[in-house]
Amino acid sequence: MTSESPAEILLIRPMHNAVMEALARDFRxxxxxxxxxxxxxxxxxxxxxxxxxxxxxxxxDGALMDxxxxxxxxxxxxxxxxxxxxxxxxxxxxxxxxxxxxxxDEVADLAxxxxxxxxxxIPQADRYLRxxxxxxxxxxxxxxxxxxxxxxxGLGRIGRAIAxxxxxxxxxIAYHGRRPQGDAPYAYHPTLIGLAEASDVLIVVAPGGADxxxxxxxxxxxxxxxxxxxxxxxxGSLVDEAALAAALAAGTIQxxxxxxxxxxxxxxxxxxxxxxTVLLPHVGSASHHTRAEMARxxxxxxxxxxxxxGPLTPVAE
Ligand code: DGY
Numbered sequence: 001m002t003s004e005s006p007a008e009i010l011l012i013r014p015m016h017n018a019v020m021e022a023l024a025r026d027f028r029x030x031x032x033x034x035x036x037x038x039x040x041x042x043x044x045x046x047x048x049x050x051x052x053x054x055x056x057x058x059x060x061d062g063a064l065m066d067x068x069x070x071x072x073x074x075x076x077x078x079x080x081x082x083x084x085x086x087x088x089x090x091x092x093x094x095x096x097x098x099x100x101x102x103x104x105d106e107v108a109d110l111a112x113x114x115x116x117x118x119x120x121x122i123p124q125a126d127r128y129l130r131x132x133x134x135x136x137x138x139x140x141x142x143x144x145x146x147x148x149x150x151x152x153x154g155l156g157r158i159g160r161a162i163a164x165x166x167x168x169x170x171x172x173i174a175y176h177g178r179r180p181q182g183d184a185p186y187a188y189h190p191t192l193i194g195l196a197e198a199s200d201v202l203i204v205v206a207p208g209g210a211d212x213x214x215x216x217x218x219x220x221x222x223x224x225x226x227x228x229x230x231x232x233x234x235x236g237s238l239v240d241e242a243a244l245a246a247a248l249a250a251g252t253i254q255x256x257x258x259x260x261x262x263x264x265x266x267x268x269x270x271x272x273x274x275x276x277t278v279l280l281p282h283v284g285s286a287s288h289h290t291r292a293e294m295a296r297x298x299x300x301x302x303x304x305x306x307x308x309x310g311p312l313t314p315v316a317e
Pocket of ligand 1: 077080103284
């Protein structure tokens with residue numbers, strides 16, 4: 001940030017209050033989300049914008065970057081940055097930052113909670129009680145988690161934190177990823193199909209984006225089998241949602257717990273009408289503490305960059 005003129009930053013959608021307050025204090029902030037005519041504002045300020053702050057539902061592609069010829073940095077609120085075209089950014093010399101580490105524990109906790117909720121049918125039991133059924137008939141029994149085989153797709157920071165938590169549940173843990181991790185005390189499967197065949201529960205925690213689109217399709221769901229439970233806390237794009245809805249409706253897998261969807265905030269009706277799904281509105285990192293930490297990191301990346309100290313948490317492209 002130069003002492004004469006603070007850098008001009010663009011906000012496309014509303015973000016965590018702490019981000020918006022800090023950006024308004026430290027920079028010259030322009031907000032498309034509150035502009036009466038966003039297109040006119042973009043045309044007016046676009047040539048001066050040097051930083052973008054974005055969240056998971058804001059797509060930042062080459063076409064947008066080309067409307068911001070002075071853009072230097074895109075600060076993403078979240079560890080997943082599949083909505084930002086990082087390759088297009090790199091080609092234009094634009095830095096992209098994300099918010100790793102600060103949300104690892106929260107997302108891992110949510111993944112375990114979602115797994116338990118899905119397998120033990122906790123939301124369904126709640127609905128059953130509230131509908132007054134309990135006095136008339138017992139709630140149907142559920143499977144156990146204990147003794148199950150849990151496969152993790154993506155043994156990164158969050159995947160490992162999930163595995164560590166699950167060790168206490170008496171399950172066998174295995175994983176698939178681009179390569180085996182020598183220090184991981186879990187069985188490695190070189191193929192996703194192999195992992196699905198060897199798992200009762202498949203937890204998806206790999207990055208989104210073109211390389212992983214619809215990795216969980218009919219074939220993987222078939223391999224998971226009729227006792228199988230799918231849990232996705234990563235990105236909806238990894239799952240073929242039509243194939244998943246068909247498998248759940250036909251009972252070729254048992255249940256799914258989803259915190260993420262391919263086209264958020266749209267939730268496919270075919271998943272929402274099923275009784276064997278537990279659906280959450282992308283709340284993996286949604287605690288006061290963690291969202292505040294993510295906000296802090298978004299702002300600190302921008303402050304550090306414009307102070308000439310470089311980005312704190314740049315993504316690799
Ligand atoms: C992330 O950080 O990628 C989480 O999904 C929260 O948005």
